[in-house]
Amino acid sequence: MNKQQLALIKKDVRGITSNKRLFSVLLIIPLFMAVVLPTIFLLTITFTPLESGDLQDLLAILPVDLPNSDLRVALTGALLNKIVPLFFLMIPIMSASVMAASSFVGEKEKRTLETLLYCPLSLKQIYRAKILASFALSMFVSLLSFAAMLIVVEAELWITMRNWFLPAIEWLLIILLVAPALSLIAITLIVRGSAKAQTVEESQQRSVFLILPILMLIVGQFMGVLLLNAWILLGLGAAFAAIAVVLVRTSAGGYTYEKILK
Amino acid sequence: MKAVTADNLSKTYESGKRALDDVSLSLNQGEIFGFLGPNGSGKTTTVKLLNGMLTPSGGECSVFGVNPAVSPETVHGMSGVITEHAQMYDNLTGFQNLTFFASLFGIDAGEAAQRARSLLEQIDLAEAGNRKLATYSTGMRQRLSLARAMIHRPRILFLDEPTSGLDPESARQANGMIRDLARQDGTTVFLCTHQLRYAEEICTYYGLVDSGTLLASGDIESLRAGLSSGLTVTLRTDRPPVGVEHGKLPDGRYSVQVASAEEIPRLVRRIVEAGIKLYHVSAQRPTLEEIYFALIEQKSTGGAA
Ligand SMILES: Nc1ncnc2c1ncn2[C@@H]1O[C@H](COP(=O)(O)OP(=O)(O)O)[C@@H](O)[C@H]1O
Ligand SMILES: [Mg+2]
Numbered sequence: 001m002n003k004q005q006l007a008l009i010k011k012d013v014r015g016i017t018s019n020k021r022l023f024s025v026l027l028i029i030p031l032f033m034a035v036v037l038p039t040i041f042l043l044t045i046t047f048t049p050l051e052s053g054d055l056q057d058l059l060a061i062l063p064v065d066l067p068n069s070d071l072r073v074a075l076t077g078a079l080l081n082k083i084v085p086l087f088f089l090m091i092p093i094m095s096a097s098v099m100a101a102s103s104f105v106g107e108k109e110k111r112t113l114e115t116l117l118y119c120p121l122s123l124k125q126i127y128r129a130k131i132l133a134s135f136a137l138s139m140f141v142s143l144l145s146f147a148a149m150l151i152v153v154e155a156e157l158w159i160t161m162r163n164w165f166l167p168a169i170e171w172l173l174i175i176l177l178v179a180p181a182l183s184l185i186a187i188t189l190i191v192r193g194s195a196k197a198q199t200v201e202e203s204q205q206r207s208v209f210l211i212l213p214i215l216m217l218i219v220g221q222f223m224g225v226l227l228l229n230a231w232i233l234l235g236l237g238a239a240f241a242a243i244a245v246v247l248v249r250t251s252a253g254g255y256t257y258e259k260i261l262k
Numbered sequence: 263m264k265a266v267t268a269d270n271l272s273k274t275y276e277s278g279k280r281a282l283d284d285v286s287l288s289l290n291q292g293e294i295f296g297f298l299g300p301n302g303s304g305k306t307t308t309v310k311l312l313n314g315m316l317t318p319s320g321g322e323c324s325v326f327g328v329n330p331a332v333s334p335e336t337v338h339g340m341s342g343v344i345t346e347h348a349q350m351y352d353n354l355t356g357f358q359n360l361t362f363f364a365s366l367f368g369i370d371a372g373e374a375a376q377r378a379r380s381l382l383e384q385i386d387l388a389e390a391g392n393r394k395l396a397t398y399s400t401g402m403r404q405r406l407s408l409a410r411a412m413i414h415r416p417r418i419l420f421l422d423e424p425t426s427g428l429d430p431e432s433a434r435q436a437n438g439m440i441r442d443l444a445r446q447d448g449t450t451v452f453l454c455t456h457q458l459r460y461a462e463e464i465c466t467y468y469g470l471v472d473s474g475t476l477l478a479s480g481d482i483e484s485l486r487a488g489l490s491s492g493l494t495v496t497l498r499t500d501r502p503p504v505g506v507e508h509g510k511l512p513d514g515r516y517s518v519q520v521a522s523a524e525e526i527p528r529l530v531r532r533i534v535e536a537g538i539k540l541y542h543v544s545a546q547r548p549t550l551e552e553i554y555f556a557l558i559e560q561k562s563t564g565g566a567a
Contacts, residue, residue, distance in 0.1 A: 007365035011351075018353050115348040115410070118313060119366040120339035257315040257334070261347075 004121055005129035012103045012133035022102055026137075029094045030145035033087045035152050041079045042153065045072050046160045061222070073163045080153065081168040082228045086218045088174060089182060090211065091145050096138035096183040097207035100190040103130045105203040108194065108260075117257055127251060131187055138183040146175060173233040181240035186210055188247035195259055263327050265291045265418055265450040266312060270321035273307050281307040283474040284321065289467065291417075294444060294451040296465030298458055298554065304474040305454035309345065309420045312452070313337055326417060339367070342411030345422040349403070356382060356391040356398070356406050360413055367414035374413070381409035385439055401432040405439065412443055418450040425460055433457070437464045462550045470554055477557040485553050493520050494552070495529060498542035503533045515542075 001009075016022050048055050050071060059071075062078040107113040116126060150167070157163050189206050197203035221228060266289040273282040282304040289295050297305050310316040312323055314334025322329060330337040350359040357378055364374030382391040385405040390398065398406065404424060411419055424440065425433035441464045444451045455461050461468075462482075469479040478485055486492050495518045497503060502516060506529065509517045518529060526545060533540055548556065 004366050004368055007362065011362050015351070015353060110352065111347050111349040112351055114315075114345065115350060115363070116366070117315065118338050118341075118343045118348060119363070120335045120368070121366065122335050256317070258317065261315065 001129065001132065002125075004119070005125055005132075008116075008121070008126065008129040009133040009136070012099075012130060013137055015106075016099055016102055016137065019102070022098055025098050026095055026141060030091045030141055030148070033090050034145035034149035037087055038080060038084050038149055038153050039156060041084070042076060042156050042160065045075050045079070061227070070161070070163070073157075073161055076157065076161070077165060077168075080165055081170050083218070083221055084149075085170050085174045085233075086214060086221060086228065088142075088145070088149075089178060089214050092138045092142045092179040092183040093186050093207055093210045093214070095141040096134055096186040097190055097204050097210075099134040099137045100131075100187040101194075101197075101200045101203040103134055104191055104194040105197050106200050109199055114261060117260070123255055123257065123260075127191065127255070131184075131191065131248065131251065134187045135180070135183055138187075139180060142175065142179050142183075146171070169230045170228065170233055173230060173237055177237035178233060178240060181237060181244045182210060184244035184248055185240060188244070188251045191251050192247075195255070195262070263291070264324070265289045265293070266295075266323070266325055266452060268308075268312075268321065268323040271308070271311060271318055271323050272320035273304075273311060273316060274319040281474055282311070285471070285474075285476045286321075287469055287476065287479060289450065289452070291450050292448055293467040294441065294465045295453060296461035296468045297452060297454045297471065298456070298461055298468060298550070299471035300456050302473070303456075303471045305456075305471065306345065306422050307474075308471075309343070309422050309452070309454060313341065313343055313420065339414075340417045341420055342414070342416035342418075343420045343422075344404075344407045344411050344424050345420075346426065348407070350395055350406065350410060352396040353394065355394055356387055356402075359395060359406065360391075360409055363410050364413045369414060377413060378409070381412060384443065385409050400427045401429075401436070404428060404432075404436060408436070408439060408443065412447075412449075415447055416449060418452060419444065420452045420454075422454045423456070424453070425455065425457060433460055434463070440464060458550045458554060468550070470557060472558060472561065477554075477561060482550070482553075485550075486548060489548065489553060489556050490521065492522050492547070493526075494518075494546045494548060495520055495526060496542075496544050496546065497533070497540065499533065500539040500541075503538060504536055505532060520545075 016026070045055070055075070058075060062075065062082060107116065117123070153165055157165050186207050189209065190203055193203055193206050266287065268285050268287040271282060271285045272280070274280045285308065297308065299305060307316065311318055312325055312330055314330035314337055317331050322331070325337045326340060328336045351362070354362065360378035360381065361371070361374045364377060365371070369377070382388050385408060387402060387405060387409070390402060395403070395406070404427070408424065411421075421440065425436050428436060437460055440451065440453070443449070453461065453465065467479070467481050468485060470477040478488055480488070496511065497516045497518065499516060502508065503518070506518055511517055520526065520529060523545065526543070530540065530543060
């Protein structure tokens, strides 16, 4: 990255944080997935009677060491380590999509793209800088969401059960492998569609292709079809990362000024 | 070195439309070149070819010796471009827009701020420079685009319809700024417009285009010399000047086309000797518009022959 590309990255990030509508999307989804949802889980477990059928159903799905002293604490831990991470993945996907759509298609829509193309950066350099801007923002939002989730969850656990939560290895894989890979896939999907898409909204809809599989994973979890563990995550993460690398490598290839400006 | 050259430059779009047909041009440094023709004649296409945004279907071109189809970034580094579709960011102020584009051209922050302020001053946006672009009028945006295009002291400016959408007063003003800014740095200007009258005020060299072909190029004198009728003589007489081919003007005067000033005394003698009362004679050199339409006429009659 040279100085010119850094200037472009800074402008892109500022462009999204100064746009109230886009910024609120960037705020609301992480807030819901990382703060509201875990809180709902936690409160449900705290206030549902232990004998209730629902908790017993959950127990049947989630791997909890029963001899362990407090059942509620164990259940909470299992939910936070097995179910919440999947919901959490919506955060990098959505932030990356919103940012990439605004960065690539937004410039076209507002007719600022052509001005950018007249600068002495090559098309590849411009694309690389824009991809990096979306990626950096998506990872920043994800990390911040994770930190917020930890703070809120620890506080709630302490208040309700006088206990605390230790993130399992799954979280490490999510943050370091799956989230970055999914962000990059989301960004490159949008970039690929950007030559055709005329509006930001139209372009953002492409992220549905990524959200649907994640939703299916979540449903699968609840139905007990497939239980998340570190090995599965590692496998998925590695596959996503491989796809991401291929997509990024080929993302700026084949584009010409003529195709982009059409 | 020539500022711009085009050798049999042609462009056929994917749709099959031949927008530019064998255009050859050569432009010296420091000229203010008016590339003139009505909408759809291929001006924007030419600017895009010269900046590497399009690849030629035939022929080639260069900007200060660099082929834009081969190294567009090098051409971008020495040119400033204004087109209708090259807008700036509404969420930034005029000043922020200028410094952002300066940074894309590798100018460091301190110098960029200084350059931005002095340009804002020159285009009468010193105060508005601190407001967001969203509040700017069309004229202010056009002027800011001019400053944006000049921010890195380009060797050549490509201005595609820089005065479109402006009222006559603002258009004159904008043209004055273009001329002053270009003179300051000795910048070559490639100005595309369909407003021939404004172009005549600032250009030093012309290329006249119509449906993708170059009708003529040169300075105004050589364009005039290329016409069969070099002068329009206007006469006020008591009755039509018999024996000479003439037209009648709405105010009752008569106009006669002559090749050069040498013919005027002969014309006057003939009218006077015919016993016609001659009250007033004046001669006008054809304006750019008249030259343009005369060339169009020549082209269509030439094509028919
Ligand atoms: N992307 C394109 N695809 C097909 N035809 C085009 C395209 N751009 C311009 N044209 C056509 O090429 C001709 C020249 O256009 P243009 O260079 O924009 O003219 P000008 O700038 O002189 O108005 C016009 O007939 C126009 O409709
Ligand atoms: Mg045009």
